[in-house]
Amino acid sequence: MSKSMICSCEDVTADDVRHAVSRGYCDVESVKRYTGFGTGICQGKSCLSAVAALLEKEKALKPDAVVPFTPRPPLFPTELRLLASAPVDESQPPVGGLPQDVDAFASALRPEGPLPAKAKVVIIGGGIMGLALAYNLAREGETDVVVLERGYLCAGASGRNGGGVRMQWGTPALVELAKRSIDLMKGFARDLGINVWLRQGGYLFLARTDAVAKRLERNVTLHNRYGVPTRLVTPDAARDIVPGLTMKGCVAASFNPEDGVIFPWPFLWGYAQGCKKKGVRVETYTDVTGFEVSGGQVRKVKTDRGDIACDTVVLASGAWSPEVAKLVDVQLPNEPHRHEILSTEPLKPFLGPLVSVLDSGLYFSQSMRGEIVGGMGDPKEPAGLNMGSTLRFVSRFARALMEQMPHVGHVKVLRQWAGCYDVTPDNNPILGRTPGLDNLLQMSGFVGHGFMMAPAVAERMAKWMVTGESDELFTRFNLRRFAEGSLEREDMIIG
Amino acid sequence: MRRLPDASLRGRAITVDLEGESIPAIEGEPVACSLVAAGEPMLARSVKYHRPRGPYCFAAACSHCLMRVDGLPNVYTCRTPAREGMKLERQNAYPSAKVDVFETIDWFFPKGLDHHEMFAGVPVAEQVMAKVARQLAGLGLLPKEAAPTPPESRTVRTRVAVVGAGAAGLAAARELTERGIPFLLFEREDHVGGRLAHGAPERDAPEITDVATLAPASLTTRATVLGLYDDEAGRFLAVGVWEPTGTRLLKVYAERFLLTPGGHPPMVPFENNDLPGVYAGRAASLLLRRHDVAPKVAALVGWGDELYGLARLLEERGVKLSAVVDLKGPPPSGAHALAVEGSEPKAHGMRSVSAFSFTPREGSRRKVHCDAVLVSVPVSPSFELARQGGAKVSFDAGRGLFRVEADADGRTEAPDIFAAGDLTGGGSAKDAAAAGRRAAQTLVGGLS
Structure with missing residues (x-):
């Protein structure tokens, strides 16, 4: 059948690009994500210029706004075993960030139309938190909402995470939220008309030390109490769940078959499209530059496209939240921390669950498309908004992965990237009112697991905002707790 | 595609194993070249629609030639030297690539x-x-x-690392050699020269630098x-170097x-x-010049000088042309007897190319017979x-491609990154060599 291929690695046609444009995805980064062009084996070598030329020629983009997508090393498919051979100095912190030209968004991408002069609610951050909240507010009847996003949808952690969703947490609050979120994810396509490819292959946590094994043991009791079927498994049973797994150096494992992986991007598109249908404005490439405050209230949000007067402001900017909060003289205790991640060539299914060695922060799963997607925290990573890629990470990850799965040594890495965890002192989120600024609501500090919590958190937050009914979530996780010192630490963080 | 009757003997005649069938090959040539020369243009099925695929770019820049080679998936056969008895399997097809039931997805x-x-929420x-x-x-x-x-990785230090031994890189290397500046030059191909060695011949093209005249072991x-990348010791290139015992990682x-x-x-x-049967123009010139493999009848489509250079090259070696279609405008005078301005090109054929059609600027749609469609446009x-590395990249709307912004001396926005040749947006090989030499002269000035 006649087709005009623009990206032949992923079978993306010229018409697919036009379709993305018709849905409002016009910039190169968004078209890449929506169509999948440039995400295959060649990583855009043969297609990027053709897509860019099409977008420019058909006036989806002004010439100045035609910017290539961020380079994602390695430049050619590279075997994990080769990357594993790179020397790493574990005594040094990782360095290396993104060049300025790549980090900043071209000003030509900024929309030309005016912003509304006022709105009831302004949400800062168009990641899954902000969009899910906006959608749920609209469902509760509040549609006078504007979502401001500094880049494209998926530019932040919501577009950079590995898509893991799990109920295996160490505190009741998170177990319950995650459970509700996964339920909502199951119905997402029905509610919002877009597939999110939830695959419940389970999470297999591995423990190297007795201390970590005890944590897993404690979890089983906790999870079962909340109806989550987590069980401890022996190393042999773990090898049955994941054929080829060595369990090298591991003493115990836990498994919940109802955890899984999803494809993160469609959540943002689905919520954003749902918002727009209900009249909520989602404004991309719009930067917040300041606030107007009087009488203990935020009165206006200032942006590079004009000011918006508002009744309520929600800070849902993830790792950027402390930076935005500073603009209104609020000190948040969160710190951004780079987490690197990679994706390999797509292979036929061989791995069911997401596997994580809790001690080292290694995690890996197989995406719906067949890629191994995985990452590993770096104990030496300094705080800072850095989304650069390092050879050190791919080397450390490759070694750790090959230790558990020696058969993947020949598997080729296609691209690596990084996102920022939004880390709080107790690994728990910051939600609810800001002391001293009553109408500034916090919705950040999710420490790398915001994506999987968002559907449930947003549902409760919208209800709390619209009805005014009390909800213990917004007391428990209030910013005030850090000053009061009543912290309950979550210890099931990967990385 | 076929091996030309006047092919010179370029190596030992061997056979490779394509799903149980013996295919003749020349030892060391890209095995994708062996396959197309033996009349096997289909090497795979595509990932989503299971469309037949054959090699396109011969530059490891697409994915059309990926096969399972000796048990390893997704191997670029355009880069893999043919070896006696190597096992080649087509991927992503059931029960076979020739009769793939999932082809129905395409229909x-x-x-x-x-x-x-699709089926969202159903x-x-x-x-x-x-x-x-x-x-x-x-x-x-x-x-x-x-x-x-x-093999164990190695870390090396040098004053200048040069990436790519085409016209620009070789001229720069020559300059650095003459000035006694330590440098290392890395080339992805098994040969130097870039388009001088495997592109369509250009008028006034410089000779390929004799590598024996470069600094030893450079x-x-x-x-x-x-x-x-960057790390605690500075900025480095990660390089995968082929060695007989395996690829070695170099930090440079x-x-x-x-x-x-x-x-x-x-x-x-x-x-x-x-x-x-649809090939990039550069692939066609590479196959012809380095391996004596060419179509019987080719239709050429694209724009730019290289399109017409390729037409001349093919005809000189006895390849019949059935069309030369310029998609950008009227062909330059004297470009080629067949050359016409046209649009809406289309390749025809069930499993491989058998015809090509297009709409000439004057007249009605034309369809011509061919066994290959060669797409020659300026490289991206x-x-x-x-x-x-921090250099600025901008979009050249006129030519529809991204290029690195560099001044006449090769300086980019990043102080330690210099660029020359096609990277900065085209020109002849002669221009590229001049730019490479000039960039080498400039960057030497700033070295400590």
Whole structure:
């Protein structure tokens, strides 16, 4: 059948690009994500210029706004075993960030139309938190909402995470939220008309030390109490769940078959499209530059496209939240921390669950498309908004992965990237009112697991905002707790 | 495609194993070249629609030639030297690539398959689709064996690292040699010269620099630069260097990086542009000049000087041309007797190319017979490394490609990154050589 291929690695046609444009995805980064062009084996070598030329020629983009997508090393498919051979100095912190030209968004991408002069609610951050909240507010009847996003949808952690969703947490609050979120994810396509490819292959946590094994043991009791079927498994049973797994150096494992992986991007598109249908404005490439405050209230949000007067402001900017909060003289205790991640060539299914060695922060799963997607925290990573890629990470990850799965040594890495965890002192989120600024609501500090919590958190937050009914979530996780010192630490963080 | 009757003997005649069938090959040539020369243009099925695929770019810049080779999935056969008895399997097809039942996906979805919205939220159908999609997705199977450890990585330091031994890189290397500046030059191919060695011949092209005149041990061929990174010791290139015992990783720290990697042959969207038998122009010139492999009858489509250079090259070696179509405008006078301005190109054929059609600017749609469609357009600069290093990349709307912004001396926005040749947006090989030399002279000035 006649087709005009623009990206032949992923079978993306010229018409697919036009379709993305018709849905409002016009910039190169968004078209890449929506169509999948440039995400295959060649990583855009043969297609990027053709897509860019099409977008420019058909006036989806002004010439100045035609910017290539961020380079994602390695430049050619590279075997994990080769990357594993790179020397790493574990005594040094990782360095290396993104060049300025790549980090900043071209000003030509900024929309030309005016912003509304006022709105009831302004949400800062168009990641899954902000969009899910906006959608749920609209469902509760509040549609006078504007979502401001500094880049494209998926530019932040919501577009950079590995898509893991799990109920295996160490505190009741998170177990319950995650459970509700996964339920909502199951119905997402029905509610919002877009597939999110939830695959419940389970999470297999591995423990190297007795201390970590005890944590897993404690979890089983906790999870079962909340109806989550987590069980401890022996190393042999773990090898049955994941054929080829060595369990090298591991003493115990836990498994919940109802955890899984999803494809993160469609959540943002689905919520954003749902918002727009209900009249909520989602404004991309719009930067917040300041606030107007009087009488203990935020009165206006200032942006590079004009000011918006508002009744309520929600800070849902993830790792950027402390930076935005500073603009209104609020000190948040969160710190951004780079987490690197990679994706390999797509292979036929061989791995069911997401596997994580809790001690080292290694995690890996197989995406719906067949890629191994995985990452590993770096104990030496300094705080800072850095989304650069390092050879050190791919080397450390490759070694750790090959230790558990020696058969993947020949598997080729296609691209690596990084996102920022939004880390709080107790690994728990910051939600609810800001002391001293009553109408500034916090919705950040999710420490790398915001994506999987968002559907449930947003549902409760919208209800709390619209009805005014009390909800213990917004007391428990209030910013005030850090000053009061009543912290309950979550210890099931990967990385 | 076929091996030309006047082919020179370029190596030992061997056979490779294509799914149980013996295929003649010349030892050391890219095995994709052996296959197309033996009349096997279809090497795979595509990932989503299971469309037949054959090699396109011969530059490891697309994915059309990926096969399972000796048990390893997704191997670029355009880069893999033929070896006696090597086992080649076509991927992503059931029961075979020639008769693939999943080809029906292509027929059922003539307008394309929207995986975002298909069956979204439809009870049962949604779950079934998710299961089926997972089985259908993926390309190739996980290797059965654990991989042997590669040779130990090495760390080297030099003053200047040069990436790409085409006209620009070689001229720069020559300049650095003459000035006694330590440098290392990395070339991805097994030969130097870039388009001087495998492109369409150009008027006034410089001679390929004799590598014996370069500083000893400065050149490494079959060396793929994987990225430009920073670490606690500075900025370095990660390079995968082919060695008989396996690929070795090199970390190459340098004070200056001179990037002259040329460009990738891009896809040009037109109907059936992915059909086996559609080749990039650079692939056609490489096959002809380095391996004496060429179509019997070729239709040429594209724009730019290289299109007409390729037409001349093919005719000189006895290839019949059935069309030369310029997609950008009226062909330059005297470009080629067949040359016409045209639009809406389309390749025809079931499993491989048998015809080509287009709409001439004057007159009605024409269809011509051919066994290959050759797409010759200016290469897309390989700007990725430069951008990683902080150089500015801008879109050239006139030519529809991204290029690295550099001044006449090769300076980019990043103080340690210099660029020359196709990377900065085209020109002749002679221009590239001059730019490479000038960039080398400039960067030497700033060295400590």
